[in-house]
Amino acid sequence: MATKKTKTKETPIDKRETFVSLGKNFADSADSVSEKLDILYQLQSTDTAIDRLVRLRGELPLEVQTLEKELEQIDGKMANINAAIDEHMSSIARNKAAIVDGEATLEKYRAQENQIQNSREYDAINKEIENQDLLIQIAKKRIDEAKVTINALKERLEITSEKRNIIAEDLAAKQADLETIIASTAKEEEVLLAKRKSCTALIDERTMVAYDRIRESNSNHLAVVGIYHANACGGCMHIIPPQRLVEIKSGKKVVICEYCGRILVNKEQ
Ligand SMILES: [Zn+2]
Numbered sequence: 001m002a003t004k005k006t007k008t009k010e011t012p013i014d015k016r017e018t019f020v021s022l023g024k025n026f027a028d029s030a031d032s033v034s035e036k037l038d039i040l041y042q043l044q045s046t047d048t049a050i051d052r053l054v055r056l057r058g059e060l061p062l063e064v065q066t067l068e069k070e071l072e073q074i075d076g077k078m079a080n081i082n083a084a085i086d087e088h089m090s091s092i093a094r095n096k097a098a099i100v101d102g103e104a105t106l107e108k109y110r111a112q113e114n115q116i117q118n119s120r121e122y123d124a125i126n127k128e129i130e131n132q133d134l135l136i137q138i139a140k141k142r143i144d145e146a147k148v149t150i151n152a153l154k155e156r157l158e159i160t161s162e163k164r165n166i167i168a169e170d171l172a173a174k175q176a177d178l179e180t181i182i183a184s185t186a187k188e189e190e191v192l193l194a195k196r197k198s199c200t201a202l203i204d205e206r207t208m209v210a211y212d213r214i215r216e217s218n219s220n221h222l223a224v225v226g227i228y229h230a231n232a233c234g235g236c237m238h239i240i241p242p243q244r245l246v247e248i249k250s251g252k253k254v255v256i257c258e259y260c261g262r263i264l265v266n267k268e269q
Pocket residue numbers: 233234235236237238257258259260261262
């Protein structure tokens with residue numbers, strides 16, 4: 001804390017500190033006001049760049065996660081279709097075996113039929129033959145039905161598989177993007193964090209508390225802003241009175257926006 005003033009050493013830091021309450025301390029500082037404003041602006045720019053990196057990374061992991069979930073669901077759907085196909089295949093196998101058995105039984109009955117002595121026995125065996133024949137017909141019908149169902153399921157499987165390929169491709173691309181961003185931003189972030197550290201080392205604790213508080217309380221995370229469109233606050237867009245504009249441009253005075261409490265510096269925004 002190179003710039004910590006003897007005057008503020010004994011005063012406990014107020015967490016509700018604003019730039020307005022710090023304005024006087026600024027003016028009392030041994031460092032020139034313009035130098036301090038410049039460091040604060042550098043800190044703000046660095047923090048804005050860090051925020052951007054975090055945001056950039058913040059969206060991709062969510063997209064990757066969503067795609068992974070979709071892929072998982074589609075895999076479950078495909079597993080269900082495959083299980084249904086397997087079930088119908090074994091039903092076909094069972095019915096085929098039933099037909100083989102049925103035909104063997106039929107042959108046995110027909111052989112018996114040739115040795116029949118009376119009409120009562122003949123009627124009985126004929127009834128058995130009829131029944132067996134019917135069972136074989138039912139088994140054949142079931143096989144045909146199963147084949148139709150399997151074809152429909154295979155069609156569904158193909159459509160689902162195409163969808164899966166699209167999602168998998170999308171996922172692979174997004175994963176690659178994320179890896180690239182992480183790899184590239186890691187270096188950038190390291191540089192920015194080092195820059196941030198060198199800035200904060202030059203700013204006194206009280207000012208840092210106010211800076212952090214104002215940054216956290218705003219959705220755009222801006223505590224130090226430039227001049228927007230030549231005459232408005234870069235933080236809240238309110239018009240700056242001409243007298244204050246002159247003060248900002250001089251760079252010799254700490255000017256706080258009356259509306260949002262942010263520090264205004266002589267930069268175009
Ligand atoms: Zn403002």
